[in-house]
Amino acid sequence: MRRYCVRNGIPFLSLSPNSHSCFTAISVRIFSNKSISKFDCGFNINCLDDAVILFKQMVTMKPLPSVVEFSKLFKTMINMKHYSAVVSLFREMQKLGIPINVIILNIVINSYCLMHRVDCAFSVLPIYLKNGIPFTVVTFNTLLRGIFAENKVKDAVELFKKVVREKICEPNTVMYATVMNGLSKRGHTEKTLSLLRLMEQGNNTKPNIINYNIIIDALCKDGNLDVAINLMNEMKQKDIPPDIVTYNSIIDGMCKLGEWEKCKTFFSEMVNLNIYPNVQTFTILTDGLCKEGKVEEAKEVMGYMIEKGVEPNIVTYNSIMDGYCLTGQLDEARRLFDFMINKCIEPSIISYNILINGYCKKKKLPEAMQLFCEISQKGPKPSTSTYSTILQGLVDVGRIGSAKNIYAEMLSAGYIPDLYTHNILLNGYFKYGLVEEAISLFNKLEKKGENTDIEFYNVVINGLCKNGKLDEAHALFEKLFSMGLLPNVKTYTTMINGFCLQGLLDEAKDMLMKMVGNNCYPNNVTYNVMVQGFLRCSRISEMTIFMKEMTGRGFSFDASTTKLLVNIIGDKPLVLDMIPELHLKNKK
DNA sequence: ATAGGGTTAG
Known part of the structure; x- marks a missing residue:
């Protein structure tokens, strides 16, 4: 019986069935993400080359390894994120006339889906038909996952309904x-x-x-x-x-x-x-406490978990580091960072991103940039988020030109911007009045027709409203429904604010009704935006009624409303007297 | 041998 063997990382065929260091094809042990120190523990595939070499050997074997072996190999390649290579090797299999089955076809579909190429995934379906291979529930499930991954909610729901309605397979x-x-x-x-x-x-x-x-x-x-x-x-x-x-x-x-x-x-x-609470449970607690600025309590939780024999992991440390950043204790964050290194817990790219974000939020761009440069020399590979963080930092200090350069650098380095990246950039363009630039980027992204979500549209709708293009904003808002995107509380609030800024109070009120009708409930921001609208139009009696509802639901005026009040009616105590609740709030 | 759930950063 032919067996696989690996020596010095080079796999080759061995004809010695009794050798201890060899494994049969069936028991091939493939390791992908975990690094294996010894080669003698099985057949290791640590990189794409290993996989391709193994494939080449497999196709020359007589008899051919079963399709199960090919599936295992492909799955390993998927775990290593070599999706396009799976597709290439599959094509090779077809060329060679190697028998295929439903599972290997499902794996090919999954590869395309993971490449965010659902269009290509669908083009695999005819291969099932040509080979008389029936689809399974896994086929459609994989497709559905892929469609969702591209944020095409409407398409996914349609396919699901079709599958159920036409009994294509039993969900x-x-x-x-x-x-x-x-x-x-x-x-x-x-x-x-x-x-x-x-x-x-x-x-x-x-x-x-x-x-x-x-x-x-x-x-x-x-x-x-x-x-x-x-x-x-x-x-x-x-x-x-x-x-x-x-x-x-x-x-x-x-x-x-x-x-x-x-x-x-x-x-x-x-x-x-x-x-029993696990590391995730405790990390939820440390994160929750840190987000409220209670870093010391979070550290107590960490002490408690260690006492209970649950070791904090990198996520736990990252959450506490973020807590330090949030409370402006950047030096503490940096200590913790070094502590992790001392404990042999390699900071992940997320750890770096947290620290970079901490510096950006404090508007310490030089420090942020330095860390950014540091990781390109040593440390983890920057992620799309790293770039987004830097972009946000630059936009926040108004350095739109630098942001544009970093964005260009990011593209040329082969990074694929995600929704966040574009939201930051679009928001920056709109905020600094580069409306043409923003709209041109928006059109470019929308033409691609994928990777857009409601937050993306929120940014654009907001930008249009703030730049005097209410009609365009409203048209875009209406378009959301036909795209299968659900406006959220931010979307509605943005539109309401847009109307209010133009003094269109009735339209704003209609929109408020509409959101409630769509089971989307106003939050504190929505109420404040409405109140500010009433204030700007000096519709004080309406505002008073509205405010009763607002306070009745436990909402209150925020800083921006208070500021506007001071500006508009600060020296008119008579008006203030008409709003007793407000009086109370201001005194608090 | 293929598909599903919870924690961190922008």
Whole structure:
């Protein structure tokens, strides 16, 4: 029997079946992301070359290795992110007439999806038909994931409906989970919940713990903890006990609302149920505390977790470092950074990004730039986020020209800007009045038709409003619905503000009605924007009524409203007297 | 041998 063997990193065929250092093709052990110190523990594929060499050997073997071996190889290549190479090798297989099956085709589809080439993924479908290979639920599930990854929510939902309606395949819990996750991560919590309810009605697809966890996490991220906890109780009743993921989501939601007492309650509850907090649970706590500026308490949590035998990981340290940056303790952040290195925990690119961001937020651009240069010499490879962070820093100090240069540098270095990058740039262009530049970039990006989300449109709508192009902004807003993008509270608030700035109070009020009608509820910013609109138009009595509703719901005037009040009616005590609540707030 | 859930930075 022929066997594979590796010596000095070079794989070759061995005909010695009894050699201990050799493994059969079936038991080929392939390691990708984990680095392996010894070669004698199996067949290691550590780079693309290894994979290609192995492939070349495999295709010359007689008899040919089974398609299972090819699948394993391809999967390993996917783990190493060599997606396009998988496609090339697959083409090679086809050329050589090597038999294929549904699994290897699904893997090819996944490769295209991971390359963000859903269009190409679809072009694989005819190969199934030509070879008489039936699609499986995995085929469509992989496609759905790919479509969502390109933010094409509407297309994904359409495909899902088509699959169900035309009974192309029977959706299973995984497919529901994929669609639910795709929807929930893009703000469609309502639809995600509807899908859970739809699953409950069917006989074959009763929701499992993963389906519940997806919607619970989405609700928690929305701050809708009441509904999340109701669902958790529902799970318990249905004999699907919540697990560590469920509790971590709930605790994260509670932390972000600053509900520390409830955090503790759930923490105790999970421990009582023998679900032990893990490093993620504790990191949720350190992160939550740091985000509130309570870095010292976060450090106490870290001490506690170590006491309990749970080792902090890089995410934990990063969260605390970010806490230091947020509270302006940049030196402390830098100490911690060095501490990590001393503990042999290599700072990740995220650690660098946090520190760079810390400097940028303090407007210490030279320090930020220096760190940026440092990593290009040693340390982790900069990420798209690193560039975005620097861009944001430059935009914040008004250095649009430098930002443009860095952006160009980023492109020429082969980085693919993401939504954040473009949002920062567009926002910068609009903010400094480079409207032409902004619109031209927007048109270019929109023409590509992918990688846009609601935040992207929020930036553009806001920019148009602030630059006197309300009509264009409004038209874009209306277009969102036909694109399957759901305006969020920011979108509506931006439009309301746009109307208010032009004195179009009635349009602003209509928009407020519209958002509530679409199950999107005004937040503090929305209320403040409305109040400022009323103020600017001196519609004080309407404002008073509106304000009663606002304070009744627990919202209050923010700094910008107070400032406007001082400017407009600061010396008119008579008007102030008409607004008793405000009087109270100002005295506080 | 292929597809699904929770933590960090912009």
